[in-house]
Amino acid sequence: MLIDTSRFGQIEVEQSRVINFPNGILGFPSHNSYVLLQPTEDSHFYWLQAVDRADLTFVVTDPSLFVTNYRVPLKTEQSQELGISNLEQAQVFVIVNKRGHVLTGNLQGPLVINVKDKIGEQLVLSDRRFTTRVPLTELQSPVEAVAV
Amino acid sequence: MLVLSRQLDETIMIGAQIEVTVVDVRGDKVRLGINAPRNVQVHRKEVFEAIRNENTQSISVQMDDLEAADENLRTMRRHKPPRSQST
Numbered sequence: 133m134l135i136d137t138s139r140f141g142q143i144e145v146e147q148s149r150v151i152n153f154p155n156g157i158l159g160f161p162s163h164n165s166y167v168l169l170q171p172t173e174d175s176h177f178y179w180l181q182a183v184d185r186a187d188l189t190f191v192v193t194d195p196s197l198f199v200t201n202y203r204v205p206l207k208t209e210q211s212q213e214l215g216i217s218n219l220e221q222a223q224v225f226v227i228v229n230k231r232g233h234v235l236t237g238n239l240q241g242p243l244v245i246n247v248k249d250k251i252g253e254q255l256v257l258s259d260r261r262f263t264t265r266v267p268l269t270e271l272q273s274p275v276e277a278v279a280v
Numbered sequence: 281m282l283v284l285s286r287q288l289d290e291t292i293m294i295g296a297q298i299e300v301t302v303v304d305v306r307g308d309k310v311r312l313g314i315n316a317p318r319n320v321q322v323h324r325k326e327v328f329e330a331i332r333n334e335n336t337q338s339i340s341v342q343m344d345d346l347e348a349a350d351e352n353l354r355t356m357r358r359h360k361p362p363r364s365q366s367t
Contacts, residue, residue: 159332191341209319229338241331264334271348
C-alpha cells in the first residue's frame with residue numbers, strides 16, 4: 133500500500149506491517165492505523181507514521197536503551213485487549229519530544245505494541261516517578277567526545 | 281453537566297457497574313472511592329491532559345534532531361570503556 137507522509141514523501145509499505153491502535157493515541161482518537169519506520173539500521177529511534185494523515189508522525193524509542201528500572205505494569209485485561217498471551221509479543225515504546233537541546237521521553241504514557249498481531253495502545257501510568265518529560269539524551273555533542 | 285449533591289458515604293452509579301462514593305470531606309478536599317470493572321481505566325484528569333499535551337507537541341520533532349542524537353549516542357558508545365567482568 134502507498135502512504136503519504138510529510139517527512140518521507142510517498143512510501144510503499146506492506147499491509148501486514150500496519151499496526152492498529154483501536155483507541156488511537158491520546159489527542160488523536162480518530163487515527164487508528166500506524167506503521168513503524170526505522171530511519172537507518174543502527175538508529176535508536178523509530179518513526180510511528182499515521183497511515184491516513186501525512187503530518188501525524190511520532191518519534192518513538194525503546195525506553196530500556198536510556199532508562200533503567202522502568203517497568204510498564206500490564207493488567208490482565210489490557211493484555212487481553214492487546215491479544216498478548218506471552219510477553220515476548222509485547223514491545224514497549226515511548227514517544228520522544230524535544231526540549232531545547234534535550235530529547236525527552238513520555239514515560240507516563242508508554243505505547244505497548246503486540247508486535248506479532250500488530251495491535252497497540254497508549255497506556256496511562258499512575259506511577260508519579262515517570263513523567264511525560266524524562267530526559268533521554270542531549271542533541272549537542274558531548275564535550276569529552278570532541279576532545280578525544 | 282449533571283450536578284448531584286451527595287453526603288458522606290453516599291454513592292452515585294454510572295451505568296450499572298461503576299460506583300463513586302464520597303469517602304471523606306475535609307475543607308476543600310473531597311476523597312472519592314471508585315468501584316469499576318477492571319477494564320475501565322480510572323485516572324486523575326491532569327494525567328490524561330499531560331499525556332495528551334505531550335503527544336500533540338511531540339509530532340513536531342524533526343529528522344535533523346534525530347540524526348544529531350543518533351550520532352551522539354554512537355559516539356558515546358564508542359568511547360564507553362568495555363565492561364569489566366570483575367566485581
